[in-house]
Amino acid sequence: MCADQTSQAGTSRRRAIEIFLGGGILASLASFLYPVLRFLVPPTVVDLGGDEVVAAKLVEIKPNSGKIFRFGSRPGLLIMNSDGTYRALSATCTHLGCTVQYRPDLREIWCACHNGIYDLNGRNVSGPPPRPLTVFDVHVRGDEIVVNRKREA
Amino acid sequence: MFAALIRWLDERLNLDGLLAPFKHKTVPTHRLSYWYFFGGITLFLFIVQVLTGILLLLYYRPGANEAFESVQYIVTRVQFGWLIRSVHAWSANLMIFTAFVHMFSVLFLKAYRKPRELTWVTGVILLFLVMGFGFSGYLLPWNTLAFFATKVGTEIAGQVPIIGKPIMIFLRGGEEVTGATLSRFFGFHVAVLPGLVTVLIAVHLFLVQRQGISVPPKLEVQWTENPSQRREMKFFPNFMLREMMAWYVAMGVLGALAAIFPWNLGVKADPFVSAPAGIKPEWYFLFMFQTLKLIPSKVWFVDGEVLGVLGCSLAGMLWLLLPFFESDQPARTKAWITGLAIFALVYVIGMSVYGYVAQ
Numbered sequence: 001m002c003a004d005q006t007s008q009a010g011t012s013r014r015r016a017i018e019i020f021l022g023g024g025i026l027a028s029l030a031s032f033l034y035p036v037l038r039f040l041v042p043p044t045v046v047d048l049g050g051d052e053v054v055a056a057k058l059v060e061i062k063p064n065s066g067k068i069f070r071f072g073s074r075p076g077l078l079i080m081n082s083d084g085t086y087r088a089l090s091a092t093c094t095h096l097g098c099t100v101q102y103r104p105d106l107r108e109i110w111c112a113c114h115n116g117i118y119d120l121n122g123r124n125v126s127g128p129p130p131r132p133l134t135v136f137d138v139h140v141r142g143d144e145i146v147v148n149r150k151r152e153a
Numbered sequence: 154m155f156a157a158l159i160r161w162l163d164e165r166l167n168l169d170g171l172l173a174p175f176k177h178k179t180v181p182t183h184r185l186s187y188w189y190f191f192g193g194i195t196l197f198l199f200i201v202q203v204l205t206g207i208l209l210l211l212y213y214r215p216g217a218n219e220a221f222e223s224v225q226y227i228v229t230r231v232q233f234g235w236l237i238r239s240v241h242a243w244s245a246n247l248m249i250f251t252a253f254v255h256m257f258s259v260l261f262l263k264a265y266r267k268p269r270e271l272t273w274v275t276g277v278i279l280l281f282l283v284m285g286f287g288f289s290g291y292l293l294p295w296n297t298l299a300f301f302a303t304k305v306g307t308e309i310a311g312q313v314p315i316i317g318k319p320i321m322i323f324l325r326g327g328e329e330v331t332g333a334t335l336s337r338f339f340g341f342h343v344a345v346l347p348g349l350v351t352v353l354i355a356v357h358l359f360l361v362q363r364q365g366i367s368v369p370p371k372l373e374v375q376w377t378e379n380p381s382q383r384r385e386m387k388f389f390p391n392f393m394l395r396e397m398m399a400w401y402v403a404m405g406v407l408g409a410l411a412a413i414f415p416w417n418l419g420v421k422a423d424p425f426v427s428a429p430a431g432i433k434p435e436w437y438f439l440f441m442f443q444t445l446k447l448i449p450s451k452v453w454f455v456d457g458e459v460l461g462v463l464g465c466s467l468a469g470m471l472w473l474l475l476p477f478f479e480s481d482q483p484a485r486t487k488a489w490i491t492g493l494a495i496f497a498l499v500y501v502i503g504m505s506v507y508g509y510v511a512q
Contacts, residue, residue, distance in 0.1 A: 032404075035233035039208055043230045 066102025178388035188258035198248035217332030220295035242416035264367035270476035296419035443508035
């Protein structure tokens with residue numbers, strides 16, 4: 001009986017040592033892994049574009065044509081209609097992210113990647129795009145065409 | 154669950170058969186056994202280099218206009234980027250240090266002798282390649298110190314008669330150290346050298362595995378005379394466990410050094426500024442650098458630099474082939490090889506210290 005008790009004490013002591021040792025090793029491995037995982041996450045890029053951008057000069061765009069402009073880190077599409085009015089939309093197709101273009105022959109916005117079509121209000125009218133394009137505000141200031149993100153109402 | 158997986162693998166791969174060579178392998182146990190750990194620690198630090206190197210590659214961009222900025226980005230913007238870079242730099246230095254310790258311990262314990270000549274040769278080539286890693290990696294942050302170290306280093310290679318100039322132009326990717334040099338060094342550092350070193354490490358370890366671990370000759374004589382004195386431990390798991398403990402300690406030392414003394418980035422290289430005062434190569438090149446400095450500019454009719462470079466290359470070649478200079482009667486060469494080893498050790502340490510304190 002006495003021997004049995006000793007061996008029981010020995011087993012639990014061994015178990016305690018195993019837990020401390022294993023726990024210590026696991027904890028130190030975690031402390032090596034944590035910085036590595038954080039390192040893998042790329043720092044967020046600050047979008048210096050702001051809410052307003054000069055999309056084009058008046059002379060750069062003709063009626064019934066479109067121009068891709070840079071809005072922060074993403075492309076935008078500026079369209080001059082035949083009647084001389086302007087429209088600006090996000091140029092990133094809502095399907096799989098290709099950059100769309102204005103089709104003067106169709107007077108619609110077309111994505112070459114999977115034949116998605118949007119009307120001039122950005123609504124997805126045919127093809128795979130699931131959502132409409134975001135529409136921006138456009139106004140003319142001096143000889144520049146300025147595009148703004150729409151203010152949330 | 155885990156046991157089931159092991160059984161599944163065992164049914165297909167015969168794990169016992171696979172591990173048999175490691176189970177039969179023994180490691181001699183004696184008062185100098187500790188020196189056996191340094192090869193393993195060097196291997197561990199190499200693994201650390203590969204892993205941290207891959208991590209740095211995620212953000213590093215080679216090129217004279219981008220390299221410095223990308224390293225700056227790593228150490229300032231990327232989370233724990235400073236730590237990963239610091240570990241890479243510290244591990245590189247520690248690896249070269251432990252490789253030197255390993256080499257001298259092999260030399261003093263006479264482990265390079267027949268039949269282990271090839272292990273020595275691959276080991277010395279590995280040391281040269283690791284120094285090449287140090288030299289090429291040093292340039293990658295494209296800071297002033299690196300720029301001038303590379304200029305001087307490649308200029309030294311250019312001193313060798315006939316083949317020197319083409320070697321220099323090959324290394325630099327042109328007449329001068331420019332962005333082209335950086336591209337080349339980047340390629341050497343992340344593709345050429347890792348490939349070569351990995352293959353050589355495999356050969357080196359295969360030889361160690363095949364031939365077993367050497368016993369110092371004096372002890373071997375004692376053990377042969379009196380077999381009851383022979384002390385050995387199993388490589389697996391006994392020595393392996395001790396080796397893992399050594400790796401764990403190495404990891405602790407490395408982590409502490411990297412965290413407490415983060416590696417400096419310095420100032421971006423500009424080819425049109427003067428070299429800063431007190432410029433010196435990395436410590437592992439100091440003994441050669443100091444030797445070159447001490448040779449007069451003309452020795453008889455030979456250029457001092459040329460003499461120095463040729464001398465160093467010759468010494469390197471002889472060092473590589475050292476085991477082949479031992480005669481079949483070890484007693485006759487024992488004394489002078491030990492003498493040479495002591496001289497080399499004292500010379501390397503002495504010249505390094507001299508180079509460090511000298512202006």
